[in-house]
Amino acid sequence: MRILLQFPEGLKQKALEHASMLEAQGNEVFISASPTFGACDLALDEAKNIKADKLVHFGHGEFHKVDFNVEYIPYEMTAKLDILKDTLPLLENYRKIGIVTTIQHIHQLGDLKRFYESAGKEVLIGKPYGFAKERGQILGCDIGSASTIDREVDAFVYFGGGIFHPLGAVMATTKPFVVAEPFTRKVERMDSYRDRVRGQSRGKVLGSLNAKRFAIMASTKNGQHNMELAKLLKAKIEKAGLEAGIIVANSFDFESLDNMLEFDAFVNTACPRIAVDDPKRIRKPLLSANELMEVLRLKAETRAGGLHDSGR
Numbered sequence: 001m002r003i004l005l006q007f008p009e010g011l012k013q014k015a016l017e018h019a020s021m022l023e024a025q026g027n028e029v030f031i032s033a034s035p036t037f038g039a040c041d042l043a044l045d046e047a048k049n050i051k052a053d054k055l056v057h058f059g060h061g062e063f064h065k066v067d068f069n070v071e072y073i074p075y076e077m078t079a080k081l082d083i084l085k086d087t088l089p090l091l092e093n094y095r096k097i098g099i100v101t102t103i104q105h106i107h108q109l110g111d112l113k114r115f116y117e118s119a120g121k122e123v124l125i126g127k128p129y130g131f132a133k134e135r136g137q138i139l140g141c142d143i144g145s146a147s148t149i150d151r152e153v154d155a156f157v158y159f160g161g162g163i164f165h166p167l168g169a170v171m172a173t174t175k176p177f178v179v180a181e182p183f184t185r186k187v188e189r190m191d192s193y194r195d196r197v198r199g200q201s202r203g204k205v206l207g208s209l210n211a212k213r214f215a216i217m218a219s220t221k222n223g224q225h226n227m228e229l230a231k232l233l234k235a236k237i238e239k240a241g242l243e244a245g246i247i248v249a250n251s252f253d254f255e256s257l258d259n260m261l262e263f264d265a266f267v268n269t270a271c272p273r274i275a276v277d278d279p280k281r282i283r284k285p286l287l288s289a290n291e292l293m294e295v296l297r298l299k300a301e302t303r304a305g306g307l308h309d310s311g312r
């Protein structure tokens with residue numbers, strides 16, 4: 001069988017080991033060198049181009065069905081839980097705790113729950129919306145496991161690496177949010193990010209009020225492709241008397257975007273986190289679809305105000 005292997009950045013160091021194993025079983029094996037950010041980003045074009053019979057995607061569970069033979073090999077990481085005791089002082093006024101984590105630590109959820117229960121807490125674990133598959137699992141684009149229990153809990157704990165995953169959950173909830181990072185051994189409250197991200201969003205909206213030409217970013221990645229939304233946004237921009245073009249790429253390169261000087265602002269329809277995490281990587285405002293709608297609403301209000309004033 002001809003197989004293409006695909007690894008996220010943190011696992012690329014294990015590529016040859018897996019390739020050799022599969023070759024020893026009589027397969028012809030290739031390794032994708034492209035960056036990948038999730039199972040939303042399968043190397044399907046590469047697999048088809050090299051006429052592979054199967055794509056083996058490491059590190060993430062299935063995101064959604066695709067018309068290709070894909071085997072998903074999630075990667076479990078068992079991290080030490082001793083950092084959890086450092087979260088207790090931050091949780092002492094809260095009894096009902098919602099816990100969330102990433103797919104790499106989902107097998108540790110039972111241990112996390114037992115830890116907090118033995119500390120006298122009641123633990124709730126929510127359901128994801130659909131892109132994530134496990135209870136308690138969050139993705140940057142599926143924070144259902146947190147938001148569905150926001151009303152019931154007094155506080156949240158995220159256990160896992162980095163702030164990419166918890167940031168979406170922090171923004172979609174209203175309760176104190178504690179992050180326990182077992183690798184850097186950092187424990188912190190992330191609630192202050194809410195105001196920071198909202199302020200950043202407001203700044204982008206206000207910075208786009210004079211924009212006349214919008215570039216709508218449409219990704220060709222299997223799980224980020226949303227041409228319907230891109231077309232809908234283009235129609236809304238044009239209805240408002242402005243100009244829009246749909247720009248297409250697999251991965252957007254920020255230097256190339258900066259070269260598209262005709263556009264005054266960019267609107268993201270790909271991974272929802274691009275507009276939150278990367279706005280400073282280009283010179284022009286990089287808006288989410290919701291932020292664009294706010295820009296159009298404010299522009300319409302300003303126009304109506306102007307017409308009203310001139311009629312007085």
Ligand code: SF4
Pocket residue numbers: 037038039040041139140141142223224270271272273
């Ligand atoms: S947050 Fe973005 S990169 Fe992560 S799974 Fe969702 S679409 Fe993919």
